[in-house]
Every structure is written in structure tokens, then in C-alpha cells.
Amino acid sequence: MLYSIGCFGWIVDGISAQAVAFGSDPYYLSMKEDNPLQMRDQCIDYGTMIHAQLMRKKQGTLLNPQKQRIINKYMGDKLNKATLHASVKDIWVHNLQMLCPNSKITGMKWGPAFADMCYREKVKLVNYPQGLKAIGAPGGLAAVSGIQKNAIKVIVGDRICFWQQEA
Numbered sequence: 001m002l003y004s005i006g007c008f009g010w011i012v013d014g015i016s017a018q019a020v021a022f023g024s025d026p027y028y029l030s031m032k033e034d035n036p037l038q039m040r041d042q043c044i045d046y047g048t049m050i051h052a053q054l055m056r057k058k059q060g061t062l063l064n065p066q067k068q069r070i071i072n073k074y075m076g077d078k079l080n081k082a083t084l085h086a087s088v089k090d091i092w093v094h095n096l097q098m099l100c101p102n103s104k105i106t107g108m109k110w111g112p113a114f115a116d117m118c119y120r121e122k123v124k125l126v127n128y129p130q131g132l133k134a135i136g137a138p139g140g141l142a143a144v145s146g147i148q149k150n151a152i153k154v155i156v157g158d159r160i161c162f163w164q165q166e167a
Helices: 026-034 036-059 065-076 081-099 112-120 149-166
Strands: 008-013 018-023
Touching: 008 036, 018 026, 018 036, 026 036, 036 065, 065 081, 065 149, 081 149
Parallel strands: none
Antiparallel strands: 008 018
């Protein structure tokens, strides 16, 4: 009988919630090369889960896992504009889910549907950046891309700091 056994895994730092995948098996290497985004997300998930376990043992309380995933993604690449834009979207979705727990919001609704969703869920938009068109251009975050990178860094960074203080 012939067996093909591959060995690979993750090294996880429970404090920073950072994880790195490793392995030398040819099948693993080709999987990693063919699926870089999934491998990155899996590292984020493992880092988040181990960090959550550590925090649970240390404090008896646990930061919301969705918030922790957003924090980990941001901390992993907080200077990248695409990461900042994704973090803005993730924070908005999370906040809408918290404001409207009975609704089934799983993603941002762009275009005219964004304003309709806010109206339907009785969400009032406060401090929306002056001069920024309502979110709605085809392509999702097109309006958000009009916000200067430094402003997005402040928006996301402030929310991340606030969440980290909850833990």
C-alpha cells in the first residue's frame, strides 16, 4: 500500500495574533501558491482563534471574534490603502450588524440600496465627510476611495484603538 503524507502547519504568536504557515511538501507549496488569499485569511483566522483563547484564559472576557479579525487584518498591513478601505467596509458592516441585530446584514449594500438600507434599519448617518458623494457609484467603495488615505487611517485607527481597549 502506498501512502502520500505531507506535513505542514502554522506558527502562531498568541499575543500579537500573527500566524505564518509553513511546509515543504510539493502539494502544500502548490496549494499555497494557487490560493494566496485563502492562505492569508486562514493565517488570520488561526491567529485570531489562538489569541482569543489566550485572552479568555488571561481575563475571563473575550473580544468579539469579528472585531478581533478586523483588528488582526488591519494590524497585519495598516499602511496598505486597500487594507484600509477593506477595514472601513468591515467596520461599517460590523457596526450595522450591532445597530440592527434583528436584520440579516451580511455585507454592505452599495448604490441607492445603501441609503435605503439605512432608512429601513433606522440608521442615522452622522458626520458623513462633507463633499463626499453618497456611497453609490458602481464598483462598491468608489466613493470611499475619494477620502484621503490619512483620513481613512485616522477613522480606522481610532476604531481599532477603541476596540482594543474593550479587551
